[in-house]
Amino acid sequence: MARIVVLDSGPLGLAARRPVIPQVGRCLAWLAGLEFSGAAIVVPEIANYEVRRELLRARVLSGVGRLDGLKARFLYLPISTPAMLRAAEFWADARQRGIPTAGPDALDADCIIAAMAATAFDPSDTVTVATSNVSHLARFPGIQASDWQTIT
Numbered sequence: 001m002a003r004i005v006v007l008d009s010g011p012l013g014l015a016a017r018r019p020v021i022p023q024v025g026r027c028l029a030w031l032a033g034l035e036f037s038g039a040a041i042v043v044p045e046i047a048n049y050e051v052r053r054e055l056l057r058a059r060v061l062s063g064v065g066r067l068d069g070l071k072a073r074f075l076y077l078p079i080s081t082p083a084m085l086r087a088a089e090f091w092a093d094a095r096q097r098g099i100p101t102a103g104p105d106a107l108d109a110d111c112i113i114a115a116m117a118a119t120a121f122d123p124s125d126t127v128t129v130a131t132s133n134v135s136h137l138a139r140f141p142g143i144q145a146s147d148w149q150t151i152t
Helices: 009-015 022-037 045-057 061-073 081-096 109-119
Strands: 003-007 040-044 075-077 126-131 145-147
Touching: 003 009, 003 109, 009 022, 009 045, 009 061, 009 126, 022 040, 040 045, 040 109, 045 061, 045 075, 045 109, 081 109, 109 126
Parallel strands: 003 040, 003 126, 040 075, 126 145
Antiparallel strands: none
8 A cells, every 4th residue: 555645736836946935945845755754756747737838938947947857756647548537527527516626618637637646546545636726626536635735
């Protein structure tokens, strides 16, 4: 049974910022603590995409380099067909229940991250999505989401 922490774009984007910013330092220390504890830290492809596109738009190439370092340091999880199939189910279910996490035309990365967390690991593993937006991720069935700062 493994302990797995899947990074949402909030903490991943924070970790890719300049380390002189106090909250970035706290995030990097948190990641180091998780590593030291033996947790598997996962960078989902969709979170990498969300953070990377904004860094590129803003022309923050040093941030892209830091993001590449995080991607190499931790487990990188590509998007899979089973994850996309589950994401479509999550997307439809959230809208049927009247609790969407994005507009009707949006791809909705939250659904995809939740689906990746739900499909990529052994059922005996403890999987937590580390996020800065718990309310969006926790609405998907079977997904454990916590504010990244509360995960130890």
